[in-house]
Amino acid sequence: MPIEPIPANKITHQLDINSSPSWIDEPLLRVEDLKAYFFMDEGTVKAVDGVSFNVYPGKVIGIVGESGCGKSVTMKAILRILERSAKIVSGKVTLRRRINSDDPNSLEELIELTSQHPNSKIMRKIRGAEIALIPQEPMAAFSPVHTVGNQIMETILLHQDVSKQEARKIAIEVFRSVGISMPEQRIDSYSWELSGGLRQRAIIAMALSCNPRLLIADEPTTAIDVTTQAQILKLLRGLQEERQTSIIFITHDLGVIAQMADEVVVMYLGMVMEKASVNTIFKHAQHPYTQALLRSIPSMQSESRVKLPTIAGSIAHPFNRPKGCPFHPRCGHFMQGVCNAEQPKLVEIGDEHYVSCFLYSNETISSASPLTEKNT
Amino acid sequence: MSDAIEPAGVARQPSVKPAVHRQSSSTPLLLEVKGLKKYFPIHKGLMRKVVNQVRAVDDITFFVREGETLGLVGESGCGKTTASRCILRAFPATSGEILFREADGRVTDLAKLDRPGLRRFRPQMQMIFQDPFGSLNPRMTIFDIVGEPMYVNGLKNRTERTDRVAELLKLVGLRPEFMRRYPHAFSGGQRQRIGIARALALNPRMVVADEPVSALDVSVQAQVLNLMLDLQEKLQLTYLFVAHDLSVVKHISDRVCVMYVGKIVEMAATEELFYAPYHPYTAALMMAVPVPDPSKRHIIQDLPGEVASPANPPSGCYFHPRCEYAQEICRTQTPELRELSPDHFVSCHRAEELKLAGIK
Numbered sequence: 001m002p003i004e005p006i007p008a009n010k011i012t013h014q015l016d017i018n019s020s021p022s023w024i025d026e027p028l029l030r031v032e033d034l035k036a037y038f039f040m041d042e043g044t045v046k047a048v049d050g051v052s053f054n055v056y057p058g059k060v061i062g063i064v065g066e067s068g069c070g071k072s073v074t075m076k077a078i079l080r081i082l083e084r085s086a087k088i089v090s091g092k093v094t095l096r097r098r099i100n101s102d103d104p105n106s107l108e109e110l111i112e113l114t115s116q117h118p119n120s121k122i123m124r125k126i127r128g129a130e131i132a133l134i135p136q137e138p139m140a141a142f143s144p145v146h147t148v149g150n151q152i153m154e155t156i157l158l159h160q161d162v163s164k165q166e167a168r169k170i171a172i173e174v175f176r177s178v179g180i181s182m183p184e185q186r187i188d189s190y191s192w193e194l195s196g197g198l199r200q201r202a203i204i205a206m207a208l209s210c211n212p213r214l215l216i217a218d219e220p221t222t223a224i225d226v227t228t229q230a231q232i233l234k235l236l237r238g239l240q241e242e243r244q245t246s247i248i249f250i251t252h253d254l255g256v257i258a259q260m261a262d263e264v265v266v267m268y269l270g271m272v273m274e275k276a277s278v279n280t281i282f283k284h285a286q287h288p289y290t291q292a293l294l295r296s297i298p299s300m301q302s303e304s305r306v307k308l309p310t311i312a313g314s315i316a317h318p319f320n321r322p323k324g325c326p327f328h329p330r331c332g333h334f335m336q337g338v339c340n341a342e343q344p345k346l347v348e349i350g351d352e353h354y355v356s357c358f359l360y361s362n363e364t365i366s367s368a369s370p371l372t373e374k375n376t
Numbered sequence: 377m378s379d380a381i382e383p384a385g386v387a388r389q390p391s392v393k394p395a396v397h398r399q400s401s402s403t404p405l406l407l408e409v410k411g412l413k414k415y416f417p418i419h420k421g422l423m424r425k426v427v428n429q430v431r432a433v434d435d436i437t438f439f440v441r442e443g444e445t446l447g448l449v450g451e452s453g454c455g456k457t458t459a460s461r462c463i464l465r466a467f468p469a470t471s472g473e474i475l476f477r478e479a480d481g482r483v484t485d486l487a488k489l490d491r492p493g494l495r496r497f498r499p500q501m502q503m504i505f506q507d508p509f510g511s512l513n514p515r516m517t518i519f520d521i522v523g524e525p526m527y528v529n530g531l532k533n534r535t536e537r538t539d540r541v542a543e544l545l546k547l548v549g550l551r552p553e554f555m556r557r558y559p560h561a562f563s564g565g566q567r568q569r570i571g572i573a574r575a576l577a578l579n580p581r582m583v584v585a586d587e588p589v590s591a592l593d594v595s596v597q598a599q600v601l602n603l604m605l606d607l608q609e610k611l612q613l614t615y616l617f618v619a620h621d622l623s624v625v626k627h628i629s630d631r632v633c634v635m636y637v638g639k640i641v642e643m644a645a646t647e648e649l650f651y652a653p654y655h656p657y658t659a660a661l662m663m664a665v666p667v668p669d670p671s672k673r674h675i676i677q678d679l680p681g682e683v684a685s686p687a688n689p690p691s692g693c694y695f696h697p698r699c700e701y702a703q704e705i706c707r708t709q710t711p712e713l714r715e716l717s718p719d720h721f722v723s724c725h726r727a728e729e730l731k732l733a734g735i736k
Contacts, residue, residue, distance in 0.1 A: 066593040066594060066595055067593055195682050196452075196682075197682050198682075225451035225452055225620070225683065226451065226620070226622070226661060226664045226665055227451060227660065227661065227664045227678065227679040227683070228682065229664065229666070230663075230664035230665075230666075230677065230678040230679065231678040231679075231680075233666065234678050252593070252594060253666065254594070254668045255623075255665065255666030255667060255668045256666045257668075258666065258667065258668045258669055258670045258672075258673075259666040259667070259670075259673055261670075278670040279670050279671070282668065282669060282670050292595070293594060293595060294668070296594065296595055296597070296598040297594055297597075297598070297623070297668060298597070298598070298601065298623045298624050298626070298627035299623055299667075299668055300622060300623045300626050300650065300662065300665060300667070300735050301667070301669075301735065301736075302627070304626055304627055304628075304629065304630075304646045304647065305605065305627070305628065305629075305630070305646075306627075307602045307605060308598040308601060308602060308627070309598070310595075310598040310599045310602060311595040311596075311598070311599075312599075314563040314564070314565045314566065314593075314595075314596055315563070315593060315595070315596075317563075330595075
């Protein structure tokens with residue numbers, strides 16, 4: 001399938017946040033029907049296939065899913081840092097950006113990120129200053145041959161009009177704000193001299209150094225121990241409340257999602273299965289996949305040595321994603337001729353509660369009754 | 377890519393087993409570890425002089441009863457993997473005893489045996505590995521992988537071996553036809569099942585599982601945990617289950633042993649340990665686990681500081697720099713592991729006076 005070139009228009013709107021209050025409700029980031037495919041010799045992998053969500057100012061949105069669900073590719077597509085073999089096939093990502101990022105009351109503009117060139121000046125200005133990334137592996141994220149301070153100062157110097165001395169001061173300040181003791185000394189250490197928890201804090205400091213309004217945290221705590229994880233989660237929550245930063249929190253850990261997110265997007269094989277507030281997802285999940293996932297996790301609150309309900313089978317290989325609903329071969333509510341024929345659409349079934357399942361779509365045969373089970 | 381054997385669908389009714397702790401204190405011990413130490417030397421300089429030692433496992437004593445699951449839990453660097461490898465004699469212990477009771481009641485100290493002496497015990501203790509991708513040789517078929525232990529231990533007849541491999545694959549929920557395929561054709565969960573089949577090939581009495589589900593997706597973890605529970609019941613296996621994930625350990629274990637910087641801090645029956653812990657570290661560890669319930673957000677509590685280095689542990693109780701209850705005695709004296717109440721062991725000077733909260 002040939003890919004249509006995306007028209008290279010730049011700025012869609014300029015707006016004054018103070019003069020037009022209606023813009024306050026505008027999401028900071030709007031992702032609409034995003035599709036990112038990998039074109040490889042073996043075939044096409046539809047890693048992200050029609051994902052939509054909004055990130056509102058000061059909110060934490062959790063993207064949860066198992067391996068191959070496209071959660072990391074979504075993040076890379078937003079930042080336009082996809083691998084060469086991957087292309088954004090369609091969809092729009094719109095960001096609300098401060099024209100002058102140093103000024104909190106600055107005029108704002110809407111920028112469509114998908115139409116920018118990945119290496120363009122404007123994307124480079126956005127990455128790090130407007131949207132910052134907390135990567136999964138803190139060891140790999142830092143260069144081992146430069147001090148952490150140098151790497152943070154590099155970010156600051158790139159985005160802010162300050163001298164080297166001032167940049168160092170800012171770096172020390174962010175180090176302090178993420179709870180690193182003795183920041184004046186630690187700033188001159190190399191990443192391999194720091195422990196796992198400190199390294200993760202340094203990465204967070206780097207991400208925060210230019211006061212981004214949106215943080216993308218890609219599995220920020222998977223590589224670290226539970227007690228350190230608790231420290232990092234607490235830190236992120238504190239910083240988020242204090243700075244009113246929006247966070248896209250990508251993880252496979254439902255416990256972390258429950259603790260951190262305001263809204264949750266559940267993904268499976270490149271598609272959004274369910275989207276709702278965190279309470280709705282954990283108390284009134286409607287999609288069979290979400291329900292099954294919540295039931296199958298061992299919890300400390302559940303009884304020991306009791307068999308867990310499982311989801312049969314395993315996640316399909318992305319090369320041969322099942323036709324129709326990607327979850328149908330593993331689903332307990334599979335309807336022959338419906339689920340394996342067409343892809344269900346994401347429909348709103350309650351207040352801000354979206355599900356993509358034929359059990360809830362009007363086009364379904366009337367015999368299929370919606371799930372009633374609500375507790376998980 | 378192959379399909380799994382189970383019918384599609386979400387199992388609705390879990391078979392409920394009583395969650396009481398099934399082995400009583402009268403059940404004979406299968407394994408008893410006494411004063412096990414494993415130090416790794418740190419070499420430095422031209423002469424490779426030993427300058428220090430990493431005390432990966434530092435004088436631990438515990439036991440495993442026949443037919444039970446003992447969960448060994450702790451953060452990275454606590455020595456849980458080193459301890460399990462020492463027990464299997466994957467590497468020699470620095471000192472200590474590893475007493476293994478055979479089916480006829482004879483007790484042998486594995487730590488003192490040499491390679492030929494160990495051969496008799498190898499089939500009785502098997503291992504399930506963490507990484508289902510790294511632990512299967514990509515150039516061997518499933519038949520070769522599962523059949524190799526049998527061949528090495530004297531089952532040279534190929535037909536008999538084929539029958540046995542087919543039987544084992546069925547036991548772990550895979551189709552016998554799969555034995556002609558190579559590991560790349562299987563998903564992570566299926567590979568882990570193959571690893572389990574291999575571990576069971578010689579009818580072991582004890583299986584050491586080192587993080588068997590941590591590399592698997594959440595939806596597949598439950599399948600493997602259920603399989604392990606099933607197999608334990610069918611084959612009367614004893615598990616030493618090593619993991620860092622407290623929820624998983626709580627789910628599968630009869631008793632749990634918590635380690636911190638090479639030492640055992642607490643050991644008790646699962647329910648008792650989780651609902652009424654004696655050691656501050658156990659309590660802190662449980663509080664740090666994010667609860668999958670958005671209405672319980674407040675309870676994340678963080679433990680200050682970081683895990684101490686086993687090369688340079690603090691004085692006294694290794695946990696004292698992070699412990700909110702630490703007193704002078706904790707800084708100077710190393711606490712011993714003692715039985716505070718029946719079958720509940722703890723190494724903390726102040727265990728009697730502290731009233732610690734378990735999970736709610």
